[in-house]
Amino acid sequence: MNLDLLAERFRADLSRTAGIGGAEIAAAAERLLLAVDPALRMTLLEALSQAAQEIAHALPGTQIGVRVEGREPVFVVEQPAAAAQPDASDKDDGDTIRITLRLPEALKARAETLAAKRGQSLNTWLVGAARAAADGEHPPSGGRPGKRIRGWQR
Numbered sequence: 001m002n003l004d005l006l007a008e009r010f011r012a013d014l015s016r017t018a019g020i021g022g023a024e025i026a027a028a029a030e031r032l033l034l035a036v037d038p039a040l041r042m043t044l045l046e047a048l049s050q051a052a053q054e055i056a057h058a059l060p061g062t063q064i065g066v067r068v069e070g071r072e073p074v075f076v077v078e079q080p081a082a083a084a085q086p087d088a089s090d091k092d093d094g095d096t097i098r099i100t101l102r103l104p105e106a107l108k109a110r111a112e113t114l115a116a117k118r119g120q121s122l123n124t125w126l127v128g129a130a131r132a133a134a135d136g137e138h139p140p141s142g143g144r145p146g147k148r149i150r151g152w153q154r
Contacts, residue, residue, distance in 0.1 A: 007044075
């Protein structure tokens with residue numbers, strides 16, 4: 001997406017409008033446009049990010065983000081293979097609900113890595129971890145909390 005083109009259209013529209021007020025107003029508008037350009041770009045990026053989030057919510061299992069390459073936004077769409085079909089273990093619980101879970105960024109990154117190693121979406125992996133914890137089992141990462149390994153090996 002070309003933000004330069006959108007910003008130029010905005011500048012042209014504002015310049016035409018300011019031109020109605022005469023040369024002084026047009027010059028003031030031009031100076032104002034130079035100051036407003038970074039805020040305009042940030043506002044456009046925020047709008048794109050919000051749109052990406054709304055689309056992602058409408059497409060379960062799909063993650064959509066916006067990143068900036070150079071000066072231009074690029075949409076990033078990820079749909080893990082496991083997200084296309086829910087795990088059979090998710091089907092047996094009946095109705096599902098949506099919750100908001102806030103995780104520290106580092107923990108989320110570790111969980112995503114573990115989910116990817118298992119070929120699962122983060123959501124599926126988290127459901128498995130919650131189910132295992134509720135059942136008193138070890139988490140899906142294979143680790144066993146509270147267990148110590150003793151001894152040594154050459």
